[in-house]
Amino acid sequence: MNFVIRKGEVHDVNAILRLIKELAEFEKLPNEVEVTEDHLIRDGFSSNSKFKTFVAEDSDGFVIGMALFFERYSTWKGRIIHLEDLMVTKSHRGIGAGKALYTEVLKYADLQGCKRVSWEVLDWNKSAVGFYESTGATILDSWQVVHMNETGLKEFVKKN
């Protein structure tokens, strides 16, 4: 199966959201996805974009995978790239599309002069962990991700 990697465009938003939802299902949290196509258009394909995407398109023109990333700030390294989602649809795994998308993001980060690319992985996703380590990335065992969700935020703000 052949594919090409290209920048995501506004007409890909439907496919991008489908992949976001498929990834959330894989991560066993399908009900967590609250973003809509309208949010993605506003936040990714306007003059004030919050993220960029690359997509993998097969020879029939179907989007079979995507990487979504943005610039964030490290107080140690300055401007870095954060890879938020990397996803290939189940029927098209094993053809190299995931690695090609990942490579495109790393090349973009390097071209921008970034000193780090960061992302997060589920510890039970052993194949992803193994792949990342094989490319030279490091799993930071001591750092933990913390979230204050919307309910917690509203309760905290009310009390403080």
Add this chain to the structure above:
Amino acid sequence: MNFVIRKGEVHDVNAILRLIKELAEFEKLPNEVEVTEDHLIRDGFSSNSKFKTFVAEDSDGFVIGMALFFERYSTWKGRIIHLEDLMVTKSHRGIGAGKALYTEVLKYADLQGCKRVSWEVLDWNKSAVGFYESTGATILDSWQVVHMNETGLKEFVKKN
């Protein structure tokens, strides 16, 4: 000891960098800090700012703490706030400045309509973990932080 919380200004950059370095020392990685005052001025106090700050200032006008944060994008929740650094200088701990800075960031996120605030904590920093949990935040045990550092990035890009 009294203090006030206010937005960080460009004239605070020296104090902000001092706190960044003190935090990196506390985290046992002092040599990781590569940003300079010039980087912070360009990246935080220009028309194209990558982050915002709040500072805690004592009654003598000294900056004793700071919170550095920015907007990032969640494919589940949309625009969220990421708290990159929260730091109070050692001599001024225990007077509530850390909680006041943290509260200011959460209030900012709530005002912006964000559905999440995220950050990272070292698992051995039990007092921080306990504090965050006491405020309603959740430590995500299954997620791991991954970094591709500059050397790894350059090597990967060369090979791919």
